[in-house]
Amino acid sequence: MKQEHKAIVAAGIAVLSWSTVASAFKIALKYLSSFELLLVASLTGLLFFFSAVLLQRKWTLVQRLSFADWKRFAWMGLLNPVVYYLVLFWAYDLLPAQVAQPINYTWPIVLLVLLSLFTRKPIARKKYVGMFLSLVGVAFISIGSGHDFGGKSVSAFGVLLAALSAFLWASYWIATNKTKHVDAVVALFACFLLGTFYLIIASTIIGIGINSIAGILSGMYVGAFEIGIPFVCFGYAIRTSHNPALINQLCYLSPFLSLFFIYLFLGEQIAISTYFGLALIVSGIVFNSR
Template sequence: MKNSTSAVVYACIAVLSWSTVATAFKIALTHLTHFEMLLIASCTSLIIFALLLTFQKKWKLVSELSGRQWGYFALLGLLNPVAYYLVLFKAYDLLPAQVAQPINYAWPIVLLILLALFAHQPIPPKKYIGMFISLGGVVLISVGTGQSGGMDIPVHGLLLAALSALLWAMYWMINNKFKDKTDGSIALFMSFLFGTAYLLIGAVGVGVHLDTLPGILSGMYVGGFEMGIPFIFFSLAMRKTSNPALVNQLCYLSPFLSLFFIAMILGEQIVFTTYIGLALIVMGIMFNQYLVKK
């Protein structure tokens, strides 16, 4: 298989995986609390990343990490998977999937603001156009979905979904700053090693009841197809491709495919404001990424 073809195949596997997880979140939350779901998912992802290091024969690189790098990953693991996914899963627990997913997807807009504030990267004037388009989509979904579909949209659920976008943007910014200093597979393993350890300690105080097989299996699915497998395949796609822009553009299919699964499997009636709002979010992100000179 040619590199360009295999890159597209790998990217499609990642996109298809991410497209199913919003539905998987809601199914898992019928059996588990958001903390229990994250505990199972994080353990599953840690096993996947450990197997990846074994396959790639990179365990020696773990032993070569400096004390400073261990400290860095101890902090990073607190942000992702712990803080980010606890907030995200609670948002899904409170909101319809068709609302939580698009709002979380607006994180690139939040990233622009963070880079301007903390990395001193000024926002080009034209990028404000894309930002306002995307934010308009967020507002339309937040306000219009409840009115059009007659759904209960709690304000604190919307705030949690917005907070999840902020946390992911923070994680991306911090991780991207240090990505050249650590192998990508090692970084994922170490983050989830610390994250899982924090969650296991937290489980002692919170108390968990993992006594349903559907709950455990759905939590494992989330760990495999949200946190583990798609990151591996997307990384492979970016490594194989000669056209990174194409691979990135394929990711924009994910939220729209996700609405299909939400409607077909969860039975949520997707209202027109969700489609329009999601389209605006994606249009704003693509406008800033591809049409505005960096």
């Protein structure tokens, strides 16, 4: 198989993995609390990244990390996986998957605003068009009629949490700019090593009650297909592809495929407002990326 074909296959695996996790979140949250789900998923992700480091013979790169690197990863690990996923899982616990997923997907718009603030460079006027489209899309999804969502009103607090998750993820991506000198897999391993350590310490304080095989398996699925496999595959695709723009564009398929899985596995009747809102969100992101 040619290198470019391998890159596209790897990107396809990542996109397909990310497309299933919104449904997996909701299934796992039937058996586990947000914290318990994060603990199982983070342990799984850590195991995956540790295996990737060994298989790719990158352990020497871990040993070369400086004290300054470990200090940076100490707070990055607190941001991701701990705070980001706690907020995200809490949002999914309160909202229909078809609402939480598209709002979380607005993180590129949030990233644009944060980069402008940090670099003190004004946002190009044309990009306000993309931002407006995405924000209107969020409004459509958030205000979706109660009838559309099974007669249940959408939790305003859940919407706020989903929006906060987008802010946290954008913040994490800004933080990764400080670790560009570190191999991507090694960086993820370091973040999850420290993040999982924080979670284990917290679990001894607050206590956990994981006693469901279904919960453990669904949590492990989240760890593998939200955290482990897609990040490694997507990173490989970006590094090896001659057309990284195409690889990035494949990601836009993920939220739409996710709606199909939400309908298939969760039985949620996808509201018209969700389709329309998601189309606006993605259109705004694509417009700005171009």
